[in-house]
Amino acid sequence: MFKKIFWLVGVIFLPLAIGFFIYSCAPKKESAQKPEEKKEEVAKEVVKQEAGEEKIEVTGELAKPKLTLTREGALVVADFDTCKKPNNVGGDFGAWNKDPSDFTQGCFDSFVSTIKHGDEGCSIQLMYDVDSPNPAYNGFWMKLQGIDISDYKALSFWVKGDEMRGFTKVFKVELKNTKFSWDRPSAGNMGRYYVTEVTKDWKEIVIPLDKFAGLEDKTSLAEFTIVFEDRIATKKEGAIYIDDIAFLK
Numbered sequence: 001m002f003k004k005i006f007w008l009v010g011v012i013f014l015p016l017a018i019g020f021f022i023y024s025c026a027p028k029k030e031s032a033q034k035p036e037e038k039k040e041e042v043a044k045e046v047v048k049q050e051a052g053e054e055k056i057e058v059t060g061e062l063a064k065p066k067l068t069l070t071r072e073g074a075l076v077v078a079d080f081d082t083c084k085k086p087n088n089v090g091g092d093f094g095a096w097n098k099d100p101s102d103f104t105q106g107c108f109d110s111f112v113s114t115i116k117h118g119d120e121g122c123s124i125q126l127m128y129d130v131d132s133p134n135p136a137y138n139g140f141w142m143k144l145q146g147i148d149i150s151d152y153k154a155l156s157f158w159v160k161g162d163e164m165r166g167f168t169k170v171f172k173v174e175l176k177n178t179k180f181s182w183d184r185p186s187a188g189n190m191g192r193y194y195v196t197e198v199t200k201d202w203k204e205i206v207i208p209l210d211k212f213a214g215l216e217d218k219t220s221l222a223e224f225t226i227v228f229e230d231r232i233a234t235k236k237e238g239a240i241y242i243d244d245i246a247f248l249k
Helices: 002-025 035-054
Strands: 075-078 093-097 106-112 123-129 137-147 154-161 171-177 189-195 203-208 213-215 221-229 237-248
Touching (some): 075 137, 123 137, 123 221
Antiparallel strands (some): 093 137, 106 123, 123 237, 189 213
């Protein structure tokens, strides 16, 4: 009787024990990535690939140049302290859209006095949407009125993501000089740089001018541009704030 019981117990529990032993010895799979982490990884990979093709400087962190930069003698382009146009050098600015007739995408700019860097004036809020079934990109432009930045070392501005609406951690910055033409965009008159670490807090982005690959002549700048792209945005619909755009020596 007892032999039959032990035999039955062995038949039932021995396979379970063997299975548990095999499972415990097997290599464990890593936990799946969160969707947000996967989007950010894909975006950074696209940025790296495009940088390789166009020889654009890319960094995984905010630019931390090994330069001696001073606030004294800074050329302030736009501090938005008056909460109205034009900017500090007399230039206009505003949002732009790839296709204004496509209502599935777009960008809108507005002055905001309640969220700003510093105690005075406003910042510019950029509400963007590149979540479209069509190729989508848009952003913000600012005229620089032909300023000469050949004696300056870096572009500086402050950025903050909108915690309530959400925001992309990645966007592109462009500088164009007065010789630039879309007929010959690679003629040495436009430089690009990718910002990749936007957060919910105000952060200063400092980009050495020599990182704007493709911008050779810096004696007469025409435009500062921000670009949101569907391919690289870590969140395709959201908002960021921009303030205190300047060139540093």
